[in-house]
Amino acid sequence: xxxxxxxxxxALAGVSPATASRxxxxxxxxxxxxRERVAAAVKQLEFQPNAQARSLRSTRTDSIGLxxxxxxxxxxxxxxxxxxxxxxxxxxxxxxxxxxxRTDQQDRYLNSLISRRVDGIIVAPQGGDSASIRAxxxxxxxxxxxxxxxxxxxxxxxxxxxDTGIRQAVAHLAERGHTRIGYIAGxxxxxxxxxxxxxxxxxxxxxxxxxxxxxxxxxxxxxxxxSAAVHALLSLTDAPTAIIAADSLMAVGAVxxxxxxxxxxxxxxxxxxxxxxxxxxxxxxxxxxxxHSVEDMGRIAVQLLLQVIDGQHPQSVVLPSExxxxxxxxxxxxxxxxxxxxxx
Amino acid sequence: xxxxxxxxxxALAGVSPATASRxxxxxxxxxxxxRERVAAAVKQLEFQPNAQARSLRSTRTDSIGLxxxxxxxxxxxxxxxxxxxxxxxxxxxxxxxxxxxRTDQQDRYLNSLISRRVDGIIVAPQGGDSASIRAxxxxxxxxxxxxxxxxxxxxxxxxxxxDTGIRQAVAHLAERGHTRIGYIAGxxxxxxxxxxxxxxxxxxxxxxxxxxxxxxxxxxxxxxxxSAAVHALLSLTDAPTAIIAADSLMAVGAVxxxxxxxxxxxxxxxxxxxxxxxxxxxxxxxxxxxxHSVEDMGRIAVQLLLQVIDGQHPQSVVLPSExxxxxxxxxxxxxxxxxxxxxx
DNA sequence: CGATTCCATGGAATCGATTCCATGAGCGTA
DNA sequence: TACGCTCATGGAATCGATTCCATGGAATCG
Numbered sequence: 001x002x003x004x005x006x007x008x009x010x011a012l013a014g015v016s017p018a019t020a021s022r023x024x025x026x027x028x029x030x031x032x033x034x035r036e037r038v039a040a041a042v043k044q045l046e047f048q049p050n051a052q053a054r055s056l057r058s059t060r061t062d063s064i065g066l067x068x069x070x071x072x073x074x075x076x077x078x079x080x081x082x083x084x085x086x087x088x089x090x091x092x093x094x095x096x097x098x099x100x101x102r103t104d105q106q107d108r109y110l111n112s113l114i115s116r117r118v119d120g121i122i123v124a125p126q127g128g129d130s131a132s133i134r135a136x137x138x139x140x141x142x143x144x145x146x147x148x149x150x151x152x153x154x155x156x157x158x159x160x161x162x163d164t165g166i167r168q169a170v171a172h173l174a175e176r177g178h179t180r181i182g183y184i185a186g187x188x189x190x191x192x193x194x195x196x197x198x199x200x201x202x203x204x205x206x207x208x209x210x211x212x213x214x215x216x217x218x219x220x221x222x223x224x225x226x227s228a229a230v231h232a233l234l235s236l237t238d239a240p241t242a243i244i245a246a247d248s249l250m251a252v253g254a255v256x257x258x259x260x261x262x263x264x265x266x267x268x269x270x271x272x273x274x275x276x277x278x279x280x281x282x283x284x285x286x287x288x289x290x291x292h293s294v295e296d297m298g299r300i301a302v303q304l305l306l307q308v309i310d311g312q313h314p315q316s317v318v319l320p321s322e323x324x325x326x327x328x329x330x331x332x333x334x335x336x337x338x339x340x341x342x343x344x
Numbered sequence: 345x346x347x348x349x350x351x352x353x354x355a356l357a358g359v360s361p362a363t364a365s366r367x368x369x370x371x372x373x374x375x376x377x378x379r380e381r382v383a384a385a386v387k388q389l390e391f392q393p394n395a396q397a398r399s400l401r402s403t404r405t406d407s408i409g410l411x412x413x414x415x416x417x418x419x420x421x422x423x424x425x426x427x428x429x430x431x432x433x434x435x436x437x438x439x440x441x442x443x444x445x446r447t448d449q450q451d452r453y454l455n456s457l458i459s460r461r462v463d464g465i466i467v468a469p470q471g472g473d474s475a476s477i478r479a480x481x482x483x484x485x486x487x488x489x490x491x492x493x494x495x496x497x498x499x500x501x502x503x504x505x506x507d508t509g510i511r512q513a514v515a516h517l518a519e520r521g522h523t524r525i526g527y528i529a530g531x532x533x534x535x536x537x538x539x540x541x542x543x544x545x546x547x548x549x550x551x552x553x554x555x556x557x558x559x560x561x562x563x564x565x566x567x568x569x570x571s572a573a574v575h576a577l578l579s580l581t582d583a584p585t586a587i588i589a590a591d592s593l594m595a596v597g598a599v600x601x602x603x604x605x606x607x608x609x610x611x612x613x614x615x616x617x618x619x620x621x622x623x624x625x626x627x628x629x630x631x632x633x634x635x636h637s638v639e640d641m642g643r644i645a646v647q648l649l650l651q652v653i654d655g656q657h658p659q660s661v662v663l664p665s666e667x668x669x670x671x672x673x674x675x676x677x678x679x680x681x682x683x684x685x686x687x688x
Numbered sequence: 689c690g691a692t693t694c695c696a697t698g699g700a701a702t703c704g705a706t707t708c709c710a711t712g713a714g715c716g717t718a
Numbered sequence: 719t720a721c722g723c724t725c726a727t728g729g730a731a732t733c734g735a736t737t738c739c740a741t742g743g744a745a746t747c748g
Contacts, residue, residue, distance in 0.1 A: 005704055016728045021706055031726060046479065051459040052405075053704035056396040056733045071428075077421045084415075084442050088449070093456045096440040098428050105432070112437045115395040135390065223622075255626050278567075282599050284628035349734055360698045365736055373696060397734035400703045693746075701738080708731080718721085 004045045012041040024049065055117060064305060065113035067097040067106060067123040069221075073249055074277045075294060076124065079146070082298030083122060090306060092119070099126050101222070107132040114141065120305045124148050127189040142308035146301040148191045156308060157316045158301045162192070162274070163199045165290035165321030166244070169272045170203035172288075172323060173242045177333035178270060180210045182240030184229040184250050185218045193221070196246045196274060215240055219250050226253025234261065234269075241333045242270035248277045255283065270329040274321075285327030292321040348389045356385040368393065399461060408649060409457035411441040411450060411467040413565075417593055418621045419638060420468070423490070426642030427466060434650060436463070443470050445566070451476040458485065464649045468492050471533045486652035490645040492535045500652060501660045502645045506536070506618065507543045509634035509665030510588070513616045514547035516632075516667060517586045521677035522614060524554045526584030528573040528594050529562045537565070540590045540618060559584055563594050570597025578605065578613075585677040586614035592621045599627065614673040618665075629671030636665040 010020040015034055022030050023038040041047070055061040066083050068076040084094040095118060097109035103126045110132040113121055120142035125133060133153060136143045145157035173181055183200050186193030197216075204211050217232050219225030226245055230253070233240055245251040251273030258265055265271050266285040273280065276291035300317050307314040354364040359378055366374050367382040385391070399405040410427050412420040428438040439462060441453035447470045454476040457465055464486035469477060477497060480487045489501035517525055527544050530537030541560075548555050561576050563569030570589055574597070577584055589595035595617030602609055609615050610629040617624065620635035644661050651658040 003704090006706095007704080017705080018707080018728060018730095019726080022727090025706080029726060034726080046482070048455065048458050048479075050400070050461060050704050051456075052396045052400040052461060053733090054706075056394070056400055056704080056735090057706040059733080061396075070425075071415070071421050072418075072425050074416075074418070074421075077415050077418075080440075081415050081442060081444075085444070088452075093453070094440075096424075096438075098425060100425075100429070108432075109437070111392065112395075114392050117394065117396060135392075138390070252623055252626065259626065259628075279596055279623065282596065282603065282627065284603075347734090350736095351734080361735080362698060362700095362737080363696080366697090369736080375696060378696080394734050397703090398736075400705090400734080401736040403703080689748105691747085694744085696743095697741085699738105699740085702736080704733105706732080708729105710729085711727085713726090714724085716721105716723085718719100 004047045006047070006049065008045055009038060009041045009047050012045065013037040059117070061117050061119055062091060063093045063095055063116070063118050064302075065095045065097060065109075065116075065118040065121040065123075067099055067109055067113070067121065067125075069099050069101050069124055069126060071096070071098050073221075073247075075147075075248060075275050078294040079124075079298050082295050083146075083302055086299045086302035090302065101126065101220075103127050103130060106130065110136065114139065120144070120309050122146050122301050122305055125150050127187075129153075142305060144301050144305045144308065146297060151191065156304050156314050158297050158304065159191075159195075159316070159318055160292040160297070160321050161318045162196045162290070162292075162321050163202070165274070165292070165323055166196060166199040167203045167206070168323035169244055169288075169290055169329075170200070170207055170209070172325060173244075173270060173272070173329060173333075174207045174209055176242075176270065176329065176331070178209075178240075178242040179333070180212065180215060180238065180240045180242075182215045182217070182229075182233040182243040184226055184233075184243065184245040184254065185216055186221045186246040186250075188218065190221070193246065200244065212238075214238075219246070221247050221249060223249045223253035223256070226250030226255075227257040228253075230254045230257040230261070234263075240269075242272070242329065244272045244274070246274050248273055248275035248280070251275075251280075251287065255287070266328045266331050270331065270333070272323075272329050276324065281326060283328075285330075288326045288329040289324050290321050291324050292319055348391045350391070350393065352389055353382060353385045353391050356389065357381040403461070405461050405463055406435060407437045407439055407460070407462050408646075409439045409441060409453075409460075409462040409465040409467075411443055411453055411457070411465065411469075413443050413445050413468055413470060415440070415442050417565075417591075419491075419592060419619050422638040423468075423642050426639050427490075427646055430643045430646035434646065445470065445564075447471050447474060450474065454480065458483065464488070464653050466490050466645050466649055469494050471531075473497075486649060488645050488649045488652065490641060495535065500648050500658050502641050502648065503535075503539075503660070503662055504636040504641070504665050505662045506540045506634070506636075506665050507546070509618070509636070509667055510540060510543040511547045511550070512667035513588055513632075513634055513673075514544070514551055514553070516669060517588075517614060517616070517673060517677075518551045518553055520586075520614065520673065520675070522553075522584075522586040523677070524556065524559060524582065524584045524586075526559045526561070526573075526577040526587040528570055528577075528587065528589040528598060529560060530565045530590040530594075532562065534565070537590065544588065556582075563590070565591050565593060567593045567597035567600070570594030570599075571601040572597075574598045574601040574605075578607075584613075586616070586673065588616045588618070590618050592617055592619035592624070595619075595624075595631065599631070610672045610675050614675065614677070616667075616673050620668065625670060627672075629674075632670045632673040633668050634665050635668050636663055 010017045099106035106126040124147045185197045217229035272288045276289040280287040354361045443450035450470040468491045529541045561573035616632045620633040624631040648658045
């Protein structure tokens with residue numbers, strides 16, 4: 001094959017491979033002539049250094065790994081985008097892994113990233129404890145949790161404080177006259193699922209609204225479970241007049257099911273979603289959301305990771321969340337008819 | 345550091361590094377005892393082979409690169425997902441690069457992928473000619489174009505034949521009584537932009553509808569240009585009664601602007617989008633779309649790439665497109681009022 | 689039973705860059 | 719003039735795995 005190595009460059013430039021290497025890595029101990037001639041040779045031969053060989057010796061790869069739960073989730077797609085851009089600005093290439101909401105694929109990707117000797121890893125961890133995440137720690141591979149954490153593993157993280165946003169949402173709905181608020185929770189094996197759930201129950205208790213356990217439906221952060229949740233909640237004899245969904249995908253499922261049931265969102269029933277997605281405001285009616293900044297999250301995660309790589313021990317960062325009121329929750333509460341009496 | 349190498353494994357297992365390597369790579373020339381003892385040592389030391397060292401010698405990295413225009417575009421997020429899953433099934437890890445709709449970032453990622461000696465690359469190329477894409481060919485790196493191609497570069501590709509879908513859409517709108525159809529085109533520097541545009545003009549000519557050039561607005565495949573397009577088209581003295589958008593993001597921008605102008609989609613004006621996005625059917629009214637299978641596209645792209653890696657010369661594949669009629673284009677045509685007379 | 693093949697194995701070269709170490713030229717100062 | 723210092727440079731070791739090649743013992747065949 002036409003593999004051009006640094007020896008070829010050195011030969012053409014009339015210097016040793018050592019000098020060529022120094023020029024390429026910007027080592028100051030090089031003469032202007034050498035720099036010039038090596039640069040010319042590199043251009044002429046279209047030399048591309050072999051990253052494998054380079055990092056084998058220097059133990060740096062200038063790459064970081066990012067492991068998300070699902071790229072198709074707009075939240076994680078946005079996160080991938082900001083992480084990637086921030087890392088690129090700092091001279092790192094991002095390898096994106098997709099756990100596909102499965103622990104086995106998460107482990108497979110983590111092992112692959114370890115083998116590739118990435119300089120650090122940002123991970124939105126899947127579910128509970130994981131052997132391969134413990135392996136990261138044992139090998140002292142710089143690692144940051146983003147969005148989600150694992151309870152008993154102490155690593156720097158960037159997360160959202162969902163408490164404020166959820167409290168605002170519950171207060172807002174209470175003010176509109178809702179007393180029975182349904183909640184579509186995320187899986188309790190995931191930290192965000194647990195945290196948002198407990199924030200919701202605290203807010204309910206603080207506001208003195210109905211704490212009927214039947215109003216809680218535990219989903220899996222995927223669209224289908226949002227649909228199932230709406231169906232279940234509206235089948236109750238005493239159905240909720242408002243619903244909060246713990247992530248955007250379950251909110252999508254909820255919207256789809258509400259439309260199928262011919263219920264008018266914002267009139268027959270109020271709906272608030274966690275996570276703001278660009279097109280949520282295009283729905284009719286526009287969706288009220290609890291928002292948090294993906295841009296900040298991604299940018300700060302990279303920042304923390306670079307600090308860990310640099311040998312520092314940064315503090316975890318908690319970002320705020322906030323309610324944005326749109327038409328889907330603006331109307332006053334009145335009794336929701338069960339789906340059976342309307343259609344079907 | 346606690347870097348465990350194959351020598352440590354070999355020492356613990358009481359064999360040579362050569363034998364340990366053979367066991368690890370599944371070489372049949374190994375005794376059951378050796379296999380057993382090496383396996384035990386690997387497990388005990390939690391050995392993870394160094395991918396750099398491995399691929400430096402063997403020239404295989406078991407990884408492929410995927411370069412898309414924008415991860416935040418749901419179409420490419422879905423594509424990334426299917427490519428990644430197909431590749432994983434074949435034993436390859438996918439490195440995802442995000443050109444961010446910019447040629448310089450595309451080139452930067454391509455060079456990085458070349459340096460990492462990926463076994464092959466799937467790319468949705470940015471704009472016109474590119475030095476780094478020519479570099480791929482010169483180095484004989486297995487490469488496949490997906491979704492988009494570059495005109496004078498002859499590489500296997502997986503693309504969509506937009507002709508059928510667009511013809512169906514135009515015919516459908518003509519049947520509903522529309523004679524002036526606006527078209528929000530993609531950039532003419534991108535193959536899909538050109539191809540869909542010419543498909544549209546052909547369909548218009550075949551149906552005998554108005555070919556007024558003022559009905560064509562050239563956008564950039566991003567949401568903002570969809571909004572601008574709608575604003576421009578509806579400011580015409582003889583405004584279109586229906587609009588076709590050449591991709592999903594521009595359709596999103598179009599929907600946002602139509603809502604801002606207080607126009608009822610499906611009644612005041614018909615709208616059809618290229619690319620089907622899951623939540624397009626959740627809009628009120630649900631959006632009519634020209635759909636093509638992302639799953640097939642991703643799966644086949646990986647398949648072709650593996651064939652090229654294997655030394656074969658596969659034929660390019662062209663996938664079909666098809667119209668799905670929903671409420672946004674179901675109504676009969678009647679004159680669209682210019683935005684100025686309604687609001688603003 | 690001797691010759692030949694087969695096969696598991698270890699030693700050593702190799703992949704392509706980086707980096708340690710030694711060298712020698714150039715220069716300033718005593 | 720001689721000594722010490724800086725600094726660019728080349729030779730060679732190195733990173734960690736793979737793989738070529740040689741070897742010796744076991745199995746097979748005439």
